[in-house]
Amino acid sequence: MTEAWPALPEGSRLALREILIHGVLSRAEIARSLGLSRASLTRAMRILVAHRLVVEVGTDVRGATGRPSELLQASTGVWEFLGVKLTKDRLYAAVTDLGGRVLALHEEAIVSPAPDHLADQVSAVADRLRDAHPAVCAIGVSLPGDVVERDGASIVAASQFLGWRNVPFAGLVGERSGLTVFTANDVHALTAKEHWLGAGAGRRSMVLVTVGEGIGLGLIANGQVSTGAHGRLGRIGHLAVLGGGPDCGLGHAGCTSSFLPSPVIVRNAGRSGMSYDQVVELARSGDARALAAFEDAGRALGVVLASAVLIADPSAIVLTGDGLPVYDLARSAVDESLRAALKPYDEPVTIEVQPFEFSEWARAGAVLAIRRLLDD
Numbered sequence: 001m002t003e004a005w006p007a008l009p010e011g012s013r014l015a016l017r018e019i020l021i022h023g024v025l026s027r028a029e030i031a032r033s034l035g036l037s038r039a040s041l042t043r044a045m046r047i048l049v050a051h052r053l054v055v056e057v058g059t060d061v062r063g064a065t066g067r068p069s070e071l072l073q074a075s076t077g078v079w080e081f082l083g084v085k086l087t088k089d090r091l092y093a094a095v096t097d098l099g100g101r102v103l104a105l106h107e108e109a110i111v112s113p114a115p116d117h118l119a120d121q122v123s124a125v126a127d128r129l130r131d132a133h134p135a136v137c138a139i140g141v142s143l144p145g146d147v148v149e150r151d152g153a154s155i156v157a158a159s160q161f162l163g164w165r166n167v168p169f170a171g172l173v174g175e176r177s178g179l180t181v182f183t184a185n186d187v188h189a190l191t192a193k194e195h196w197l198g199a200g201a202g203r204r205s206m207v208l209v210t211v212g213e214g215i216g217l218g219l220i221a222n223g224q225v226s227t228g229a230h231g232r233l234g235r236i237g238h239l240a241v242l243g244g245g246p247d248c249g250l251g252h253a254g255c256t257s258s259f260l261p262s263p264v265i266v267r268n269a270g271r272s273g274m275s276y277d278q279v280v281e282l283a284r285s286g287d288a289r290a291l292a293a294f295e296d297a298g299r300a301l302g303v304v305l306a307s308a309v310l311i312a313d314p315s316a317i318v319l320t321g322d323g324l325p326v327y328d329l330a331r332s333a334v335d336e337s338l339r340a341a342l343k344p345y346d347e348p349v350t351i352e353v354q355p356f357e358f359s360e361w362a363r364a365g366a367v368l369a370i371r372r373l374l375d376d
């Protein structure tokens, strides 16, 4: 029997958020970072302990006063979450605990992208995973599309990959599974996850850039994920990067999509019909045309990164995606074009490379559910 997520007062939500982000915290540290009085903290923590959201794991005497302070961390085994990442043809799922630790992974082909069918499929996957993980209390689905809030409901306004318009997907999966369901754009969800638990943990400002079949960008500003007025923040797939390049198909000569998406690199290398991985191998073995295609892609990536820096002024950029070989193969082209595009500023940019795995995108769905339940 699944326990429903409790309604938590603000102090408890904020305290739990601090604990989740930092892993283990003492009461003294929580009180200090939230500016809570002793009485408020006691009340906030009592509620979290009563709902078995946090557990005490010893005491800490590091504080300035030298007085011991109880250490708290997220409980395990009581509250679990299902994250789902949809691509145009596959479904990836991860069960995590409250701390975002992965407990189970699953993937399968998408049978049909029709919203009703896909909601049936997600719900069936949830049912199967809940046999072994009955503590799953909410689902977070991350998908390639524009997700907006409309009249209190989460709506996929458009998804080119899935062929959807105005689909209330969270509602469809919620009706079938009986669980609370959240949806978000996949890049925004991954950005939120990296901000909480990954390379960007604890940063007030951060940009995430994904490279692969598509190019995406996510933004943390003032400690929050930004999604934009239409759920489209970070659609940089057709950003003008290098003048005079090949037409991307939409009449732009020299946009991101003229150079950087993996299938475009394959084409620009003159190897249509080969896989991206094969062209990566060719470039690694010194094939001049393959290397030239990667260098063009690298120059485009440098401009993308510089644009992100100029617009968002982040403390770090997290770079990820299955197109990461661009950054390996054309690092000097990336760096040179980044430096040139950033002039007159010359401070170094912190770039954290995060290896790509679909399971991390599924995990991001679970973290999305946790964040939403905490109103974060």
Ligand SMILES: [Zn+2]
Pocket (backbone or CB within 6 Å): 237, 238, 239, 248, 249, 250, 251, 252, 255, 256, 257, 258
């Ligand atoms: Zn274009």
